[in-house]
Amino acid sequence: MGAPSNPGLLEKPSTPAGSTIQADVAVIGGGVIGHGIAWEAQRSGRSVVLIDDAPGSGASWAAAGMLAPVSELHYQEEGLLELMLDSSTRWPDFVAGLRAASGADPGYITTPTLAVGADAADRRALMDLRAVQQANGLTVEPLTVREARQREPLLSPAIACALDTPADHQVDPRLLVDCLRRALAGQGSCRVKGTRDEGANGRTGGGSTAVAGAVDGYSVPDKARGLLWQDGAVAGLRLAGGGTVLARETVVANGLHAAELESLPEGLHLPLRPVYGDILRLAVPRHLQPLVTSTVRGLVRGVPVYIVPRRDGTVVIGATQREDAPATAHAVSAGGVYQLLRDAQVLVPAVAELELLECTARARPGTPDNAPLLGRVPTTHGIAGQAGHVPGLIVATGFFRHGVHLTPAAAAICRDLLDGREDPRWAPFNPARFNATPAATTLFPTGRLSHQPPTKESV
């Protein structure tokens, strides 16, 4: 399979104004997260539509695809570790199912990651981090520079240290989205044979869950404008193009833009902020291939940089982290490009001989605690005054630096929620945790389909 082309707006016509599409599950947003959730819901036997006029074009287009629970353990973010490790365990089966359901390969590579320090201070910082990693039961083993260079001969002999991180792997996020779209369209060898009511065991792919009116049976190439409500439940969404999607369950998975949707539950505060990242793609001349076989994550004078190999012989060098407000949404920072190339060359001098193919910048969907907003939205103001959840609504956004890695976990958690199961381990990621009051949403008692979310006054 060739590399997916640069995603722009989908050329297919959007849903005609006034028309209605109906599905079991509507997923708003087609990044890795929305696609992962949509596929998991579909292979559990549900009919699914995914709404996005430019699928795969957000943060997922830029991502390096490191699946790195160990290297990504940051001080004071230990709360995320259990979710990161859970997702790690899911990757092999997720990829196997996806290969079968799509007939394509998402570029999943399980070579270990090498953490490399450029100087003595970087070495100390990496050893300090190793102490935290070990305290959390993670395996990170020091290598001599000689051992590291036996594995990766193009590593600089001047590096100060190297550490082996066997549990950290990688995938190609662009191929991943492409595979998920093929699977949702039922292009692989495994197809859904039955419906949800006939039992969901062992079924994957598109098939009879195809939704009338959706492109390829699942895709709605439009933007969601806002949620629709009926009888106190979210009943689907309105499309920017004027149509309507009716669904028993709606998943808000449009990354950074989730809070912009109209008619979100009253009081629900989704504090998403853009954290921009510049990232480079480079071709490796034949005589230098493979430049590296493992992901090399370095610290160079305290600044992180990584080199990720792809199956096609290219490499990805990333990524900056900046919270400025660029004049245009996808503007690449010249300083960022300079810094990445400079620091990558310190670790692997042959980087200077590569061919620069692409400079990309996208915004990561960040949250105040750097953890996702994932789950149902709690309410304390139910019709009977009892605590519960807003029916028909799941939120899955704010995946910040980890959305690719967390895709299988997010998909499985959402499938459980659709099945009526809630794992208490993931309660800390409650999407209402930043509300002014812990649960400020209310149930809506009228039977009319409404563009307005419920208010406390209406209860």
Ligand SMILES: Cc1cc2nc3c(=O)[nH]c(=O)nc-3n(C[C@H](O)[C@H](O)[C@H](O)COP(=O)(O)OP(=O)(O)OC[C@H]3O[C@@H](n4cnc5c(N)ncnc54)[C@H](O)[C@@H]3O)c2cc1C
């Ligand atoms: C430079 C860089 C490197 C990264 N590297 C890694 C990495 O190595 N490993 C890792 O795990 N993560 C990495 N990430 C983070 C990862 O990319 C994100 O966490 C992940 O892509 C988030 O996925 P998402 O689906 O939530 O959002 P996005 O990919 O941003 O997708 C959101 C989608 O919603 C759509 N949308 C927006 N508004 C609407 C609307 N109203 N209606 C319908 N659709 C809408 C957009 O068109 C878009 O397709 C990196 C990010 C960056 C920027």
